[in-house]
Every structure is written in C-alpha cells, then in structure tokens.
Amino acid sequence: MMIAGAVVHGVREISSHKFRSLLSMIGIILGVAALVAMVGVVEGMMSGFRKTFEATGGIEKMEIEHAEPPIEQQPYAHRSPRRTLKDYYALQAAVPNARRVSAEKSLNWTPLQSSTRREWTRLRGTTPETFEIERFYMREGGRAISDWDVEQKTRVMILTDRTAKRLFGNSSDAVGETIVTRGVVFTIIGVIEPDETDSWSRSRSTFIPISTAIHYFAEPDDDTIHDLGVQAKRMEDIPDLSDQIERTLLVTHRGIKDFNVETREKELEDFQELERSFVYSLGGVAAITLLVGGIGIANVMLASISQRIREIGIRKAVGARGSDIFIQFVAEALVISVIGGLIGIIASVGLVELLRDFIPEDKGDVALSAKAMGWGFMFSVVVGFLSGVFPAIKAARLPVIDALRYE
Amino acid sequence: MALIELQDIRKHYKMGDETVKALDGITLNIEIGSYSAVLGPSGSGKSTLMHLLGFMDFPTSGKMLFDGDDVSRLSAAKRAWYRANRLGFVFQTFNLLPRLSILENVRLPLDYARSDRKKDDLAKEALARVDMTHRISHRPGQLSGGERQRVAIARALVNNPKLILADEPTGNLDTKNVERVMELFDALVDEGQTLILVTHDLEVAQHARSIILVRDGHLVGGEEDGPEDRFPHAGKEQQ
C-alpha cells in the first residue's frame, strides 16, 4: 500500500481510538510544549540581558573595580585613597579619547519625604554621564544633573516618573518641589521620561549629584565611590584606553595598584556561557521528555499490535508484504506524533501566555519562538518515527499463519 | 495442463524433541480449471496443504511448481506477491477487517497488488458477482454470516486469481447459505476458475469434481471421475 494510503489509514485507526491515542500523545504534547515555552523563557531572558547590557554602556564600557593590591604593596595599601571623585576628574582630564567617564556613589534604599507622602527608592549619587549611558531622558520642563551640580554639591534631585507620581500625584507638578531625605532638603529639578520596558529597579531609582551624596551621606572621612566607569568610543580603543586609565589611576592612587580595569567582554562571555548551558540543559530536558513521549507511543503501538495480530494476518493473507505492514504501523506512529506535536505547539502558546504573567518584565519578555516550534515539531516527528519502528518491525515479521490463527 | 505440481512435499514441525509430520511426501497435480475437495480427519494436514498451495507457508522439503515456475523456496515478499496477484483465499471464519467497509475489504488484495487498475470498479464487479452490491459501504459487523462469506468470496475473486483456496468455507454457515455459496463456487468453476476447498461436509464435497484425501500427512488417493460417479468412497477402488 502506498504511504499516503497508510497515513489515511493511520488517521482512521487513531480516530477510532481517540482516548487511547490521546494518552499516547501526552508525552509528545508535553515535550513540545515544554520545549517551546522554555526556549521562549530563555530567549526572553537573553534579550532582557542584552537590553540591560546595552543600557548600561554596552561592550564599550569598562569598569574600574576595587581590587586587592599585589602582595608586595600590601604594607603600603593604606597610602592609596582608593577610588574617589578625584579619579573621575583625573580620567576626564587624562583620557580625552574616552567617550564618557562616569562615577557613582550608591546609597541604597532611602525614604523620600514630600510634604504629604513618603516613598522608598534607591538613591544614587551620580555624574551627568550616567543619564546618557543608561539612557534616562528628562521630561520636558526639567533637566538632568550637570557638571556644575557636581562641582557645587548642589542639593538637587531627579525622580523617575513613577516616584514623582507616587509622591506628588502628578509627575509634571514635581519639578520645583522639595523632598527631604535623611534630614537633607533637595529640590527636584527633573523627572525621567517613563519607558514601558523600564525594569523594576530602573523605575525605582532616584538621582542626586555624586559629590552631594558623598558630602551629606558618607562617613566624614570616607570619600570613596562605588562605581567608576569609562566608555570607549569604539571597541578597538579599549586596549589603549585601559592602559591610559591604569597609568592615570596609578598616579592618583600613589602607585598602589588597588584597582582593576575590567572590560565587559568577560561579562558578555559569562553571559554567553550561561546561555549555552541553558541551551544544553533545555535540550536535555526536551530530549528526556520526548524520549518519554516516544516510549509512550511505542507502548501504545505494541499494545495495539498485539490486539491486531489477526488483522495483520488477514492483511498478509491477501497479499500484504512485511514492508506494507511496517509502513502501516510506522505511519500510525507518525500520525500520532504529528498530531501530538501540533497539539503541543498549540499548548505551548497557552503555556507562554501563562508564563508571561509569572515572569517579571525586566527579566525579559517571554516570547513564542517560531524556531523552537519548528524544532519541537521536528523532534516529535523523529521520535514518533523511531518509536514506531520497533513495534512495526515486530508486526512486519509475524508469520502469516500464526497471525491468522491467533485468537 | 497443471497449474500446480507438488513433488514429494513435506512439512515438518519441530516440537522440542519431536517432529510433527504435518505433510509427509505429497505428490499431486492441480490441473487448470479443476475443482477439488480436500477431505480427511481433523489434524490430517488439510490446512497445512492449503497454506502451502496458498503461498502462506513453505515446505520443509520437496518441490512445488506454479505455472511451470519453481516456487518451493520463495522469499516472504515474493510469496506475498503471489497471494496478492495469483491467489484468492476463503476462510471458515470469513476474516474480514471489521473497521473497513465492504468495498475496502474487497479492494484490499488490489491495494497490496499495487495495481493501476480501477480498484473500486473491480471491487464493485466482484461484489456484483456475489450479489452484494447493495452493501458496499456497510461494515462486516452489519452483515449476516452468509453475506460475510459472499463478501469474502468477492475479495478472493477481485484480483482475478489463477486459484481460489477455500478452507472449510461453509463450516460456519447454515444450510441455506451453504447452498448459496456452493452455487457460487459451481458457477465460478463453470467459467473456468480453478478451485480447491477443504470440507468435512460430504454434500459440499460432492460439488467438487475430484477428491484429495489426506490422512496423517499422506495422500490416500485422488481421482478424477466421470460426472456420474463424482464421489467414490474414499478412493478404496484404487487399492
């Protein structure tokens, strides 16, 4: 019999045992749905990471991290002032090739008090460049922190749209209002334009000049900063730039190498490593699920064959060859797995919708991946074929007479 | 001319240490257009003989010619080809596929013969031959035993076989349907069909024109007699 005929027959055979067929499909359905949904989650996370990565300076950004000095310098380590605002100015003066130099003093969670309301946010003492690097845009009628603010330690503050709304009801009323935080009065000079894709923490950040943060909120003898960054104009500049940075900072740190210039290549590599391990473990999970699905199909096929030995005998008696019987049963397994795969894809749409509600948006948008659907479907067909092969061989090999005599 | 020649055919089954000699040295010619009845006690090897003649099994030893070709050692696929293209089989238990329609059941040998012929038309013709055209889209379960056997005969006819084999075709039928089936067989033979049937029923055997008597895997005596004496008593005259 031709393949097409075998497929038509398979469809009929399956529709005459709907419940049993559905049971045998469950493994495949779950396997495909899980695969598509998981790929959706991982891809979403990955694109979320990429967005954050870009929004925090991209691959061109270098971070100057605090590090233990080499062992021979350790007795003199206290001579270094560590990373301070002086480094920021020194880098700006000494590294003209850099696109941007930025610095930050983080103050963590701090209550903001308006005349009527109080709101907790992350208070960040920053330099003007932070707004460009992290792509915070000001609403009309406000401005960002300027160099002058940093020089003068002005008590100005930038709120996000969310915080402004929560404190003043209407974010456009916020500019010019005052806020008290930790006993210091600030004037709001700008509100950040909201962005739908803003992460949870982005929408809960509040900015003041870095110098102001150090002056009012750090311990009296502590003028260190938490972040020092340089953004290159082009990736190719990075090696030269990091040499220049090192030389400049060795001067301000009095020869103590208590810092590291770190490029974000490592971060990107770590991330890609993570991505790879996700893909592998996902692949493993999908393979196991589909394997279980395949065993399910094989099991049902074997059961169905032992119920149909007589049918096999009759077909052979009127002229079916072993290969005809083989094709018939493989086609049946294929039909089961194709239908299972299609149902799995439909189920994955629902599953992805469900996951969307559980995964915070800043961790990435869970998206349906056509590629994953294609792969899932292809796998299910391959699994169906393979799981049909063994039972089909068994059926094809049954001797005519024994099969006919079988009760 | 002989359609089939069996020369010293044996079929032995090994059952542990013992060997069951289901057929033990059968030499026999089946002439084209002949109509034979195979008789013999239960367990004498009638079905085994039919299976060999029907290409469903192969002999342990001996030679079998079909249409002059040696077919004693055919591959399973080649035997399937003969079943699909050269033979029709009618069983005691009808052996129709319950989930296929009557038409599909009758068409089945043509499907496996991979013929380009108009299968549905041929199947309908065969069903017309057994007077069952009115039930084309029914399932076997909706038919009576007699009707089912007529459908099975249509299936055996549909590929225009050189030989029809019927293993106790009337064993599950009532008298009226036995008559109807036998009339059909007689008509087919009158048109030149070669036919062999196994039966326990002497009246059925009387329709045949020759008798093949089997006992313990041996032929006891087969004869071709004139129409007046179609049914001699178990071939004793030969001794």
Ligand SMILES: Nc1ncnc2c1ncn2[C@@H]1O[C@H](COP(=O)(O)OP(=O)(O)O)[C@@H](O)[C@H]1O
């Ligand atoms: N597959 C088999 N294995 C072992 N013995 C068999 C097999 N088929 C038939 N036989 C034996 O061969 C003998 C002939 O069987 P069979 O041809 O079916 O007899 P009949 O049809 O005349 O009743 C019996 O003794 C039977 O038990």
Ligand SMILES: [Mg+2]
């Ligand atoms: Mg028998």
